Amino acid sequence: MSNEAKILFQCLFTLAFVATLLAGFYLVKNDQKLFGHNPEIPGDNESGRTYNKVQVWAIWAHVAVLTGAFALYLH
Numbered sequence: 072m073s074n075e076a077k078i079l080f081q082c083l084f085t086l087a088f089v090a091t092l093l094a095g096f097y098l099v100k101n102d103q104k105l106f107g108h109n110p111e112i113p114g115d116n117e118s119g120r121t122y123n124k125v126q127v128w129a130i131w132a133h134v135a136v137l138t139g140a141f142a143l144y145l146h
């Protein structure tokens with residue numbers, strides 16, 4: 072791979088990593104709005120909301136690690 076392609080690749084994943092960090096900040100800031108109780112859904116319970124929250128954070132963590140590794144060119 073040429074040096075120019077490596078730099079482009081690293082810049083794109085650096086932007087993706089920054090976007091992932093901003094998405095994490097958005098998740099933290101709007102936690103109650105995104106994962107809180109919804110009175111319009113009768114079957115809504117605490118365990119379902121917790122499960123969804125864990126799934127979202129697990130996916131976010133994987134994306135953050137992968138984009139960070141590619142941004143730092145650790146592959």
